[in-house]
Amino acid sequence: MTQNLVIASFRHGTSRALDPQLHSHNVILNMTQGQDGQWRSLEPRALYQLQKQLGALYRQELAHEVTELGYGITKGKDSSFEIAGLSSESLEAFSQRAQAIEAQLAERGKSRAQASAAEKQTIALDTRQAKEAVPQAELVQAWREAADSAGLTEEKRRQLVAEAQGRLAAQLAQKSSNAFGRELLADQAVAQGAAMLGERNSVFATTALHEAAGRFAIGAVSQAEIAEAITRAETAGGLERRTYLDYRGASFEGMTTAANIAHEMTLLRLEEDGRHQAAPILLPLEAGKAVAEVEQRSALKGHTWNEEQRAATTQILTSNNQIVGLQGYAGTAKTSTVLATVAKSAEAQGYRVTALA
Structure with missing residues (x-):
């Protein structure tokens, strides 16, 4: 494990339908530097299999940054979220890509919940518009007009910003006294995430723990704070590092819990104590x-x-x-x-x- 990547990151502010949509494209170069200083190619399978979890981590970190600006959020499915205070009408007005995909699904007699991942991916590609370069001033003017039409008037927009600035000022005033509370929240999120993952897996990927903990504390703590909480749990003995192998045989950095280790030790002891203690079912x-x-x-x-x-x-x-x-x-x-x-x-x-x- 070299623990390094070479990535070119591109931040975009619009969707292909020219709605406001902050997102990033990260192009990973097929190269990594080993401890001996030599550059080698990557084994991309693990990265490919982590893409869904990495997307969730991105959205969780974005949610945290939104709350750090003073805005409230409402949690959605998995790690999705919306800015609190926005009406469904205003959200729909800026969701043209989603509406195009849902319309195509409806023609097939399906909803997003009913469609498979492959179907949704196919329709997303089929409905993609060619990228269009539009001056920022024109985009902002069009967005303001669309917002006005959806009931999100300039007065309401200013009020939303003013409320966020008020919350931000309060957050900054309490920041030093709230540090312990955030640390405790991160610890609780990691404990909940580990307990949830440990119910079905004796060993789970560290990335999966980051995602699970981030779901419990979305917007409240950053991924850096979750990483610190994982380290504290390791130091305290609640978590131990292991190698996680997925069903395809790919190897990842993993974790197990003290509870899982205790359960396994109990099972092994029960098995050992039960040796030569029963009559065979058949000769x-x-x-x-x-x-x-x-x-x-x-x-x-x-x-x-x-x-x-x-x-x-x-x-x-x-x-x-x-x-x-x-x-x-x-x-x-x-x-x-x-x-x-x-x-x-x-x-x-x-x-x-x-x-x-």
Whole structure:
């Protein structure tokens, strides 16, 4: 890991429909400098897979900067937000790109919620207008006229700015006394984010933790403050660094929680304490016969078993351990072969089987 990138960043202030839309384009050059000073090409797969999370982090940081200017925000779905005090009519007036995409979806009988990511991407490309260079003065005049038509008059705009300036002055006056409160808020956001991610994953990407914490504290703290809170959680022992591997095998900097480690230690202890403490479901000969019969029926339906499935099923059926740990990758037919055979064989022996997923 070189921990560096070469990026050309371009900030744009309008959408292709010439609505006001602050966003940035970051062109990542295919080069990075190693600790030995040599320049090498990148492995882009991890960057590509992080693009959605990086977009969320961008919006979270933008929300924080908006609140730092004194404006209030209203949270939307995921990490989206709007400036508080703007009516739905004024927001729609400056959302021509969104309206064009939604109109195309409606023609297909779908909404944004119903459409797949691929469909939305296709329609977004199909409805893209050619970029047009318009003088800033003309754009501002057109935006003012559109705002007036939507009910966001000059008086209301000035009032919105004045209220933001008032909040900003109050924020600056309280900044030194509020530092501890912000630190506490960042700590709470990291704790909530880690707990949420840890429910489903023993190890999660550090970027995912930044995104999750940012959702809980959107607008209230910056990503730099979240990074500091993650470091404090590490120092306190609440988080530990690990390598996170996604389902494609890409490697990322990751984290796990002290709670997850404790749970895993408990599971390992329970497994160890349960060794040689139970009667096998079947004797080896009976287990071999049961596997052969199920395998034969499966072959008639065009599904063949492999040696790993045979071995796993036999091992569970003949084990005298209370807990049997079995690792199987997604899509390897664990449920329809190994677990189904174990369940049926156990029920035939008088056991009650409960499946939990």
